[in-house]
Amino acid sequence: MSGSPVKSSDSRRANAQPTMSVRELAHRINNMLAVVQAIINQTARTTGDPALFVTAVNARIAAMAAANRSLLTSEWDGADLESLVRQELLTQGAADTRLRLSGPRTALPPRDVVAFALVIHELATNAVKFGALSGMSGIVELDWSVAANGEGRDLLSVIWRESGGPPVTAPTHKGFGSLLLERGIDDCKVERSFTAEGLTCRIALPL
Numbered sequence: 001m002s003g004s005p006v007k008s009s010d011s012r013r014a015n016a017q018p019t020m021s022v023r024e025l026a027h028r029i030n031n032m033l034a035v036v037q038a039i040i041n042q043t044a045r046t047t048g049d050p051a052l053f054v055t056a057v058n059a060r061i062a063a064m065a066a067a068n069r070s071l072l073t074s075e076w077d078g079a080d081l082e083s084l085v086r087q088e089l090l091t092q093g094a095a096d097t098r099l100r101l102s103g104p105r106t107a108l109p110p111r112d113v114v115a116f117a118l119v120i121h122e123l124a125t126n127a128v129k130f131g132a133l134s135g136m137s138g139i140v141e142l143d144w145s146v147a148a149n150g151e152g153r154d155l156l157s158v159i160w161r162e163s164g165g166p167p168v169t170a171p172t173h174k175g176f177g178s179l180l181l182e183r184g185i186d187d188c189k190v191e192r193s194f195t196a197e198g199l200t201c202r203i204a205l206p207l
Contacts, residue, residue, distance in 0.1 A: 031114075032064070032068075035064065036061060039061065043056050043060070059121070060121060062091075063088060063120075063121035064114055064118065066087060066117065067113045068114070070084055070087075071110055078107040078108050078110055078113065079113045080106070080108075081144065082101055084120065085101060085142060086099065088124050091124075092124045092127075092128045092133070094124065094128065094133050094140070098138065098139045099139070100139060100140070102141075102142070102143045103158075104146065106144065106146060108156075112187070115188045116203075119188055119190060119203060122181055123160055123181070123199075123201060127162055131162045131168060131198060131199055132163060132165030135164070135166060137165075138162060138163065138165030139162070140160065140161070140162055141162075142159070144158040144159070145157050149206060153206045154207040155206055156205040156206075156207050157204055158204075158205070159201070159203075160199070160200070160201040160202075161198070161199075161200050161201075162197075162199045162200070168194050168195075168199050169194055187206050188203065189203070190202070
């Protein structure tokens with residue numbers, strides 16, 4: 001008799017766990033659908049050519065899918081920053097020899113993986129089309145560090161630096177990619193500067 005309440009409590013906890021998992025899954029799905037909807041709507045507003053629209057939307061959704069595969073591999077425990085960046089750049093056709101990645105082993109929290117992946121996707125796309133990776137000799141350097149931000153959270157600081165490519169200037173036409181990089185996503189803040197050497201982009205993300 002004395003053991004039955006404990007068994008009953010354990011049973012209730014065991015039965016409650018799947019419910020929480022379903023709720024979390026539903027929340028993630030809703031977030032993903034909201035991002036996809038934003039991608040479609042904003043890309044449609046800034047892309048007049050139907051073929052370019054389809055290509056851009058497919059590429060951005062593919063970047064989201066790759067980010068989610070990283071989460072699935074880790075059982076939703078986060079995603080390795082370097083692996084995520086390298087995979088996106090290689091997907092864009094960048095040669096591994098033209099990448100310089102440097103920083104501590106960093107796991108991005110699940111809630112930040114897709115936002116970060118979309119920012120890297122836009123930077124990689126621009127580098128391949130117009131920047132350092134559009135020619136034969138340019139390189140992309142990516143340095144990152146993690147430090148306390150004074151508010152009880154760690155702050156991930158990332159510097160994306162292009163060199164050896166053609167001269168770059170700030171875009172006069174702002175498509176979805178430019179708007180995304182200017183505004184950032186959620187807590188992911190992005191600042192870009194265009195110099196004669198190439199694009200430098202600073203990303204700040206509270207972890």
